[in-house]
Amino acid sequence: MRNGRLGRGIGTALGVGALAVGALATAPAAxxxxxxSATLSFDCGTYGSGTATLTASQDGTSATIAVSTTAITAPIDxxxxxxxxxxxxxxNGTGTTDFTxxxxxxxxxxxxxxxxxxxxxxxAGDSLEGKSLKIVVFGLTVTCDATSAQAPGPFVF
Structure with missing residues (x-):
């Protein structure tokens, strides 16, 4: 009799544990x-224009964005x-923030x-959309202004 109750207790504990693991596996990442990833177009004046791909990631309140753009090409290595x-x-549609x-x-x-x-x-809840990109290389500054909305939409953190 004692083994029967112990077996049911272990079975119940395993079932609850499996449900908890399943819930964690299907929950969105914090x-x-x-x-x-999103794209937008930039105009860099005499340096050119083109599209840019922005790739974002987040870890708590710290975020990173990588930029790859055909708007500017390197004249030298x-x-x-x-x-x-x-x-x-x-x-959030009102102010600005910089990523450097x-x-x-x-x-x-x-x-x-x-x-x-x-x-x-x-x-949490910040909505960010590309506005401008400033690149400084070898003392030369290139400023690019966004000429399109970010697609598929702003980054929401």
Whole structure:
């Protein structure tokens, strides 16, 4: 008799544990950003224009955005870490916030500029959409203004 109650107790505990694990597996990740990737168009004046892909990730209140754009191409080889970038985004439709960094892969002459991850701070519910991109390389500053809305939409943290 005693073994029967012990067996039922273990079975119940295992069932509750399996339900808890199943609920955790289907719950959305805390701090997830949606969408994770978006595109928009930039006009960089005499340096060109084109589209950019922004890829975002989040860890608590810290977020990163990587930028790859055909709006600017490298006139010469650019070494890794030589590009200082500031991505300005509209925040919740009223203010702005900046994501900054100097992390980039090596870019061959004629290659599209990629920069990031650029880092910034976010709060739960922040809605961010690309506004402008400033890139400084070898002392030359290129400022690009967004000419389209971000698609599929703003990043929501």
């Amino acid at each position: 701090g997830a950003v949606e969408p994770q 650019i070494g890794a870490g030589a590009v200082n970038s500031t991505l300005t985004l509209t925040k 960094g100097s992390s980039n892969p090596a870019i061959p002459a004629g290659g599209a500029v990629s920069t990031g991850p650029l880092t910034g701070t976010v709060a």
